[in-house]
Amino acid sequence: MTNALTAGAVERHLRARRDTGRGLLMPYVTAGITPGWTDYLRAFAAAGADAIEVGLPFSDPTLDGVTIQQASQAALDRGASTRRILTDLSGLPDLGVPLVVSTYYNLVLHDGPRAFCEALGRAGVAGLIVPDLPVHEADELTDVAAEAGIEPALLASPSTPQERLAEIARHSRGFVYAVSVMGTTGERAALAASAAELTERIRRVTDLPVLLGFGISTPDQAREARRHADGVVVGAAVMRRVLDGAGPDELRSFLMTLRQALDQECDRPR
Amino acid sequence: MRNVLPWREPAPAAGTMGEPLTRGRFGAYGGRYAPESLVEACRQVDEAFREAWADPGFRGALARLLAVHAGRPTPLTPARRLSEALGVELYLKREDLTHTGSHKINNVLGQALLATRMGRRRLIAETGAGQHGVATATAAALLGLEATVFMGERDIERQALNVFRMRMLGAEVVPVTTGSRTLKDATSEAMRHWVGATGDSHYCIGSVVGPDPYPWLVREFQRVIGDEARAQCAAELPAGVPDHVVACVGGGSNAAGTFAGFADTPARLVGVEAEGGAGAARGRLGVLHGSRSLFLQDDDGQIVEAHSVAAGLDYPGVGPEHAHLRDLGRARYVTVTDDEAIAAAVRLARTEGILPALESAHALAWVIRAAGDGELAAGSTVLMTLSGRGDKDVSTLKELL
Numbered sequence: 183m184t185n186a187l188t189a190g191a192v193e194r195h196l197r198a199r200r201d202t203g204r205g206l207l208m209p210y211v212t213a214g215i216t217p218g219w220t221d222y223l224r225a226f227a228a229a230g231a232d233a234i235e236v237g238l239p240f241s242d243p244t245l246d247g248v249t250i251q252q253a254s255q256a257a258l259d260r261g262a263s264t265r266r267i268l269t270d271l272s273g274l275p276d277l278g279v280p281l282v283v284s285t286y287y288n289l290v291l292h293d294g295p296r297a298f299c300e301a302l303g304r305a306g307v308a309g310l311i312v313p314d315l316p317v318h319e320a321d322e323l324t325d326v327a328a329e330a331g332i333e334p335a336l337l338a339s340p341s342t343p344q345e346r347l348a349e350i351a352r353h354s355r356g357f358v359y360a361v362s363v364m365g366t367t368g369e370r371a372a373l374a375a376s377a378a379e380l381t382e383r384i385r386r387v388t389d390l391p392v393l394l395g396f397g398i399s400t401p402d403q404a405r406e407a408r409r410h411a412d413g414v415v416v417g418a419a420v421m422r423r424v425l426d427g428a429g430p431d432e433l434r435s436f437l438m439t440l441r442q443a444l445d446q447e448c449d450r451p452r
Numbered sequence: 453m454r455n456v457l458p459w460r461e462p463a464p465a466a467g468t469m470g471e472p473l474t475r476g477r478f479g480a481y482g483g484r485y486a487p488e489s490l491v492e493a494c495r496q497v498d499e500a501f502r503e504a505w506a507d508p509g510f511r512g513a514l515a516r517l518l519a520v521h522a523g524r525p526t527p528l529t530p531a532r533r534l535s536e537a538l539g540v541e542l543y544l545k546r547e548d549l550t551h552t553g554s555h556k557i558n559n560v561l562g563q564a565l566l567a568t569r570m571g572r573r574r575l576i577a578e579t580g581a582g583q584h585g586v587a588t589a590t591a592a593a594l595l596g597l598e599a600t601v602f603m604g605e606r607d608i609e610r611q612a613l614n615v616f617r618m619r620m621l622g623a624e625v626v627p628v629t630t631g632s633r634t635l636k637d638a639t640s641e642a643m644r645h646w647v648g649a650t651g652d653s654h655y656c657i658g659s660v661v662g663p664d665p666y667p668w669l670v671r672e673f674q675r676v677i678g679d680e681a682r683a684q685c686a687a688e689l690p691a692g693v694p695d696h697v698v699a700c701v702g703g704g705s706n707a708a709g710t711f712a713g714f715a716d717t718p719a720r721l722v723g724v725e726a727e728g729g730a731g732a733a734r735g736r737l738g739v740l741h742g743s744r745s746l747f748l749q750d751d752d753g754q755i756v757e758a759h760s761v762a763a764g765l766d767y768p769g770v771g772p773e774h775a776h777l778r779d780l781g782r783a784r785y786v787t788v789t790d791d792e793a794i795a796a797a798v799r800l801a802r803t804e805g806i807l808p809a810l811e812s813a814h815a816l817a818w819v820i821r822a823a824g825d826g827e828l829a830a831g832s833t834v835l836m837t838l839s840g841r842g843d844k845d846v847s848t849l850k851e852l853l
């Protein structure tokens with residue numbers, strides 16, 4: 183288990199905010215989706231995000247539902263690439279919240295995990311999520327990520343056995359990404375019942391921050407998720423709005439409704 | 453393009469084409485790069501397969517299904533007139549004569565039986581040419597399972613006959629409209645669907661691709677091609693073993709099954725890919741659909757769409773064991789063009805009375821070329837797996853010829 187001395191920037195930041203009683207909010211954006219896509223990052227920070235997930239689009243997003251598939255394709259059609267996106271990021275002023283890149287392992291392997299992590303570090307990225315890199319294959323990345331100052335957060339799923347959850351928690355950095363449902367990313371009508379049980383099982387093996395993702399799309403769902411986890415990841419609900427033409431201001435308003443829901447939930451006696 | 457790697461004298465290393473190493477590795481390739489939600493399901497398939505494969509009862513039940521339902525063993529046919537014209541001795545391993553018309557049935561009967569043993573009630577599959585989909589629909593009907601088959605929209609158009617067959621057999625065919633709308637996208641969609649259905653469904657993958665244990669499991673179920681051919685060659689060939697063993701490679705299952713029977717012999721193994729889908733010959737290291745292997749990619753690491761007249765070869769990657777055999781120099785991977793494959797299909801029809809699948813015609817096209825340019829020495833013996841029959845391709849051929 184990591185302690186405060188070895189914890190990286192993402193973990194320290196999230197722990198500090200969690201310790202104030204705040205519900206954590208990590209919105210996602212597919213990088214390169216529009217010419218001025220980094221404006222979304224500013225809007226997210228202004229809406230009270232605690233971390234921001236920046237998706238590097240991949241041609242074959244096998245764990246994503248239609249919304250993020252479409253967003254990835256749209257970004258690639260616009261000519262988005264890892265190199266261009268990281269260049270865009272390095273030109274940004276400090277947003278005050280850690281940036282966490284998410285992408286598929288093929289893009290990490292392309293120049294090799296070490297070069298990839300170093301490039302992330304140079305662009306000011308602090309964390310990394312690779313949904314098709316499960317813990318038993320992750321050594322190749324985790325070893326070099328630490329040297330480059332990148333914190334790879336691992337995913338845990340409702341189908342993960344308890345022993346394996348402990349293993350995931352041991353190797354995860356920054357936070358543990360709890361996949362709320364046996365499914366792909368995408369908006370859902372209700373928070374899956376598996377979410378509460380999974381979060382509770384993760385808590386038994388770690389005190390790393392636990393963020394719940396996949397399908398969280400409304401203030402009510404965020405509020406409910408907050409009852410179990412330290413915070414939420416919101417992806418498809420953001421990207422559907424972006425695909426429908428919503429600009430940074432509209433996304434800021436949307437995220438503020440989630441922010442408020444999370445804040446209300448933590449004001450309640452727990 | 454040929455001679456991607458120079459021939460190395462085949463030194464059949466002990467263990468080549470045996471069980472994969474720990475963590476499902478074939479040399480530097482393979483592995484289980486599955487989303488966490490599928491890791492437990494993969495583990496269950498692995499455990500069930502190991503048990504089943506060590507169980508004479510399971511083996512016996514499968515052997516019987518293969519015999520009474522699929523029509524095995526398939527014959528080894530000397531291609532007399534074509535051999536004479538080419539100056540080599542060509543033998544065809546006739547997977548086109550199996551029930552449903554391709555080698556895909558070997559794997560599917562194995563996996564369907566395994567699914568039943570695991571208590572699953574539904575099979576999920578992806579399909580390109582539709583042969584794996586038809587085989588899956590057939591096995592599901594036979595064993596009382598449901599079947600859901602994902603198929604790219606483009607393939608649905610060009611393999612309409614097989615779509616109709618699947619529906620006749622009671623399977624649900626789900627069109628995939630993303631990306632290249634071919635096998636790659638159908639595979640992605642089948643995996644996505646499996647994430648939400650692991651409790652009651654078995655993912656019946658159609659080639660030696662995917663997360664561990666699939667590349668190994670599918671090769672073992674296809675090994676029957678190579679084992680039969682080995683015995684048939686021993687009985688019918690003066691030297692007992694052919695000089696060359698040739699098969700087409702999409703994901704690589706008919707080739708892997710064939711090669712497995714000859715890995716420990718001096719036979720030279722040749723995998724023939726489509727010019728526009730040459731994962732083994734031109735791919736670069738990557739991870740897709742659960743395993744580490746060779747994939748066609750652009751300079752940014754995005755997977756490139758494949759293009760082939762043969763829907764079953766229209767895939768930008770290759771199974772991890774083929775990547776390993778390539779690195780070892782144990783097998784060689786070559787490519788042929790659409791035109792060469794079409795000409796080879798016509799030639800086989802006219803000289804031997806056999807209309808091959810366009811996939812299989814790729815293997816033959818290389819034999820014809822290699823016999824012509826001296827790469828196959830005069831008089832050498834060649835075993836070629838004829839992976840499937842050409843009925844499904846007649847509308848494509850009608851347009852092109």
Ligand SMILES: Cc1ncc(COP(=O)(O)O)c(C=O)c1O
Nearest residue numbers: 583702703704705706764811840
């Ligand atoms: C007749 C036939 N041959 C070959 C293939 C290619 O698959 P593999 O390389 O797995 O044998 C297919 C795939 O659909 C096929 O239908």
